[in-house]
Amino acid sequence: MAACPFRRSIAAQLSRVLNLPPENLIKSISALPVSKKRPVADFQLFVGSVIENKSSDHSKPDLQLQTQRLAEKLKCDTVVREISTGPGTVNFTINRELLAKTVLQQVFKDGSEYGIKSELFSTLPRGKIVIEFSSPNIAKKFHVGHLRSTIIGLLGAGFQQFGNEDKLKSNPLEHLFEVYVQVNKAAAEDENIKKLAQDFFRKLEARDEQILSMWQHFRDFSIEEYVRIYKRLGVHFDEYSGESFYQEKSQEVLKMLDARGLLQKTIKGTRVVDLSEKRDLSLCSTVMRSDGTSLYITRDLAAAIDRMMKYNCDTMIYVTDKSQNAHFEQLFQILKLMGYQWAERCQHVSFGLVQGMKTRKGEVVFLEDVLNEARSRMLQNMAAAKTTKELENPLETAEKIGLAALIIQDFKGLLSSNYQFSWDRVLQSRGDTGVFLQYTHARLHSLEQMCRDRQSTDINTACLQDPQAISILQHLLSYDEVLYKSSEDLQPKHIVSYLLTLSHLAAVAHKTLPVKGSAPEQAQARLRLFQAARSVLANGMKLLGITPVSQM
Incomplete structure (x- = not known):
């Protein structure tokens, strides 16, 4: 486990003064954010977090007074150049040459694991996590919103009326979506179609061979298409097992619920689990329809139990849109009632909705259309830009930049926040966008290529004392x-x-620290600094699912 020697050194000195183990202090010492206006210290200790831990005495003196007293007991040394105080904090400024030397050494030594090898992660238990995400429905094209309703029954009934086997083979999801639109429209006008859909679904749960074969047909075509689109996103799944996979096992779940006395019958003939505190059915979850077929939650219960038995994981995370918050609360609650203590280790990560998104093809927005649109708009922007270089594969570059733009837009705010989508804003080359990240990475990569003859690992860190260089080093410290x-x-x-x-x-x-035209020693040091910045930029982008481009 690589440790930041600065944090460790500060913790060791604080440990002697506060009489606390150094490992208890590490997480209370944090890097200060870079300030454009004035030079700032490198690390700060939040005194309240360690003093409160040390004493619960109600007659404690004023926090600022304690902060002052603590700072007076600490001494500068070969690592710490200056100690000062802020509101409730003791601030530490590191020896400037040591800062440059250590940060750069660590970035290049750890490579793609820089930051991950930190002592901050040493206390975290290593474990196995199962993540369920994306969950598109069988035979329904990827939508930018979240697809959740079970449409197999409608689709099965619809395909028998409107389906075409040749179209299914040539463009499966496009055709199945057309069928779904047609059958939806027909069902609104004809009650019999709804009954046919329910009948199809009931036969599917009863494992009717002909119906099961048709569903398998849809599923195989759908997964084939999904794999192709996931590949564009750089996503690989270890397993494809949606909730429809658990139709058979959901019947076992109903038996288990019944055996535990958790299943109650309503006047309508449905089966519910009572989740109310007073057990008065004021809050209940329907787990079986009146015709005996399972629901989404029943299949999710079966899936959770099966996955936990199969993987014996430490955490199970479900990533879906926030409209399903109540569903997952109920899911975890029922699992607890069934006696599964591991339900405490299940977590729902919710995301908001994308509003106002349109493509040139129209209002119904499919993920593949969005990826195509981002790529074609990026190609146009690249062609119009004066700085664009001659690229070997402009389409591939445009794809990577377009995807970066979409990912950064999606991840900028809280996951659970809704946001208004705008193509112009998303694809801006300046400002806080994925395009700007890619542009910066490509620019730094091109600088490295131009100055290959000057590259050296042995540099003079005294050449990296400019405020702009210090700002980058301080920022790399907090990764x-x-x-x-x-x-x-x-x-x-x-x-x-x-x-x-x-x-x-x-x-x-x-702009302010040129490599070209500078003295050799200075040029080498600056180039090393830019290399470190590009390396960490690339690492972070890859963590977000972005492939950094080296030219654009």
């Missing part, structure tokens, strides 16, 4: 904290914000 924060609350926005700041700092330094 592990950003990763740790994202791992705790499962919000990618911390990483996005970090990478955008790094790109802006690198852009400013690129």
Whole structure:
């Protein structure tokens, strides 16, 4: 486990003064955010977090007074150049040459694991996590919103009326979507079609061979298409097992619920689980229709139990849109009632809705159309830009930049927030966008290529004392904290914000700290700094599912 020697050194000194183990202090020492207006210290200790832990005495003196007293007991040394205080904080400024030397060494030594190897992660238990995400429905094209309703019954009934086997083979999801639209329209006018759909679904649960074969047909075609689109996103799944896979096992779940006395019959003939505190059915979850068929939640219960038995995982995470918050609360509650203690380790990560998204093809927005549109708009922008280089594969580059633009837009805010989509804003080459991240990465990569003859690992760190260089080094110091924060609350926005700041700092330094035309020693040091910034930028982008481009 690579440790930041600065944090460790500060913790060791604080440990002696506070009489606390150094490992208890590590997480209370954090890197300060870079300030454009004035030089700032490198680390700060939140005194309240360690003093409160140390004493619960109600007659404690004022926090600021304690902060002052603590600072007076600490001494500068070969690592810490200056100690100062802020509101409830003790601030530490690191020896400037040591800062440059250590940060750069660590970035290149750890490579793609820089930040991840930090001591901040040493206390986290290593475990197995099962994540269920995406969950598109069989035979329904990827939508940018979340697809959740079970449409197999309608689709089965519809295909028998409107389906065409040749069209299914040539363009499966396009054709199945057409069938779905047609049968939906017909069902609105004819009650019999709804009955046919229910009948289809009931036969499917009863494992009727002909119906099962048709469903398998839809599923195989759908997964084939999904794999192709997932590949464009750089996503690979270990397993494809949607909730419809658990239709048979859901009947076992109903028997288990019944055996535990949790299943109650309503006047309508449905079966429910009572989740109300007073057990008065004021809050209940329907787990079986009156015709004996299962529901979404029944199949989710079967899936959760099966996956936990199969993988014996430490955590199970479900990623779906926030309209399903109540569904997952009920799911986890029923699992607990069934006696599964591991339900405490299940978690729902919810996301908001994308509003106002349109493509040139129309209002119904499918993911593949969005990816195509992002790519074609990026191609146009690249063709119009004066700085665009001659590229070997412009289509592939446009695809990577377009995808980066969509990912950064999606991850900028809280996952659960809805946001208004705008193509112009998403694809801007300046500002806080994925295009800007890619542009910065390509620019730094091109600088490395141009100055290959000057590259050296042995540099003079005295050449990296300019405020712009110090700002980049300070920012690189806090990368592990950003990763740790994202791992705790499962919000990618911390990483996005970090990478955008790094790109802006690198852009400013690129203008003010030239490599070309500088003295050899200075040029080598600056080039090494830019290499480190590009390396961390690439690492962070890859964590978000973005493939960095080296030219654009």
